[in-house]
Amino acid sequence: MIEFIQFLTEDNVKTEGFINKTGSKKIIISVHGMTSNGFKKRNYKLYEEAEKQGIDLMAFNNRGTGLANLYSKGDDRVFGGTSYEDPRDSYLDIKAAIEESIRRGYEEIYLLGHSLGSTKVLYTYLKLKEENYVYLKNIKKLILLALVDIGAMVRALKDNLEKFIDISKEMIDSGNGLDFMPKGAFIYPVSANTFYVYAKNYKDFNFVNYEEEYDFEKINSVDIPIMVMWGEYDKYIEKQGAYNLKKTLEEKIPRIDARVIPGTDHSYHGAEDIMTEEVLDFINK
Numbered sequence: 404m405i406e407f408i409q410f411l412t413e414d415n416v417k418t419e420g421f422i423n424k425t426g427s428k429k430i431i432i433s434v435h436g437m438t439s440n441g442f443k444k445r446n447y448k449l450y451e452e453a454e455k456q457g458i459d460l461m462a463f464n465n466r467g468t469g470l471a472n473l474y475s476k477g478d479d480r481v482f483g484g485t486s487y488e489d490p491r492d493s494y495l496d497i498k499a500a501i502e503e504s505i506r507r508g509y510e511e512i513y514l515l516g517h518s519l520g521s522t523k524v525l526y527t528y529l530k531l532k533e534e535n536y537v538y539l540k541n542i543k544k545l546i547l548l549a550l551v552d553i554g555a556m557v558r559a560l561k562d563n564l565e566k567f568i569d570i571s572k573e574m575i576d577s578g579n580g581l582d583f584m585p586k587g588a589f590i591y592p593v594s595a596n597t598f599y600v601y602a603k604n605y606k607d608f609n610f611v612n613y614e615e616e617y618d619f620e621k622i623n624s625v626d627i628p629i630m631v632m633w634g635e636y637d638k639y640i641e642k643q644g645a646y647n648l649k650k651t652l653e654e655k656i657p658r659i660d661a662r663v664i665p666g667t668d669h670s671y672h673g674a675e676d677i678m679t680e681e682v683l684d685f686i687n688k
Contacts (some may be wrong), residue, residue, distance in 0.1 A: 405450075412499040415477040420463025422507075423450050426517055429511040431461040431546075432500050434493070436482035436518030437485045438470050438591060445517070448675040450451040454681060458513075461504060467519070470591060471571050474615055482581060486593050489600050493523035494530050504540040505538055506529070512542045518521065518639075518669065521631075526608045529538070529621060546682055549669050551639050553609040556590060563587070568602050571595040613643045619655045630660040632683040634667035660685055 420441045422430075433446050434583045441462035450460040466474055469489040474483040497514070501688060504512055516524035524545055531539050559565060567588045574582055574595035584598045593601075610621045622629070631652060633645040640648055649661040662681055667674035 404445060408461070408503070410499055410503040411643050412495040414495055416466060416495065417475040418465070418496060418499060419464055420461060422461045423454055423459050424507075425457060425459055427457045427459045429457065429513070430459040430504050430509040431515050431682075432497070432504060433460060433511045434465060434497060434500075434514070434516040434520035434523050435462075435468070436520040436523075436549075436551075437467065438517070439517070439520075440464050440468050443517075443670075445671055445675045445678055446459065446502050448679045449682060452679045456683060456687065458683070458686065459509070463496075463500055464525070465493055465520075466485055467493065482594075483555055485591055485597075487581065487597055488585070489517060489597065490523060491600075491604075492524065494527045497523060497527040498531070498536075500572060501502060501538055501542070506539065510541060512538075513546060514542060514684065515546040515548065516550075517548040518551055521550040522608060522610065525610050525622065525625070527623060532624075532626075542627065544628045544630070544686060545625065546628065546685065547638070548671070548678070548682075549633055549637055551609060552611050552613040553605050554600065554612055555614060555639075557605055558614070560588070564602065567598065570591070570604065572601040613640060613648060613651075617655070619652070622656055622659075625652055628660065628685075629656075630662065630682075631656070632662040632678070632681060634669060634671055635663055635665045636667065637669040639669055 405421050405423050407447050412592050425646050435441055441464050446462040466483045467485055469484045471484040471486040473480045514524045580596040581594050584595055588598055635645050637645060645663040649663050652659050652661045664674050664677050671678040
């Protein structure tokens with residue numbers, strides 16, 4: 404049975420999504436990425452098959468939902484969405500989802516992220532580990548779908564990076580941090596506040612570099628099983644290629660389970676069934 408759910412984060416943000424209830428003690432928590440939401444076909448396919456195997460699924464809208472929106476924070480309405488978010492706030496959203504799952508009686512949690520959602524999952528897990536979080540033991544595996552190199556978005560600006568940083572800083576200092584940056588600053592329309600976070604602080608929440616020699620130290624510090632999986636034609640990794648990245652991560656992170664789905668893209672369009680099979684295979688093995 405699917406149930407619509409709402410829960411609050413510790414900073415009083417109202418979060419909503421759905422959960423299927425089978426009486427299972429195992430649950431997948433699905434975290435979406437940029438401009439997306441929790442109500443995707445891949446989540447529905449995963450819900451259908453996971454239910455048959457006695458695993459529940461929670462999918463919810465984090466504060467980066469859509470391109471631009473408003474969400475409730477206590478009695479206030481504040482800007483959210485990809486154009487306005489600080490990805491580090493995802494820690495509060497995912498932590499609240501974990502605690503909602505624990506409250507409902509789940510004992511085994513599998514954190515799944517897609518695209519920037521994978522980055523958010525990694526950031527949250529490492530922060531919870533650092534804090535010796537009481538429910539860390541309940542998180543059994545991390546599933547990173549279409550894991551992106553956020554730094555590539557910043558490095559792509561090359562000689563224009565400092566110019567855009569100066570523009571964003573000037574806008575913020577003049578009280579216009581919610582206004583959009585000039586065209587070309589980011590892959591989506593983005594506020595000065597959010598651009599500045601990516602341009603100056605992305606290393607706080609980025610754990611891969613697909614363009615340069617990199618030691619993947621933070622991912623290697625995760626001490627539970629991790630799977631990372633791309634579509635063969637993921638446009639965000641086309642410079643490197645999915646199979647090359649698979650080989651690189653297997654060499655650099657010996658414990659990782661790296662996979663590629665042939666013939667599909669960043670969002671697994673047309674391959675949701677295969678994606679589901681691969682995810683459940685990883686969870687069950």
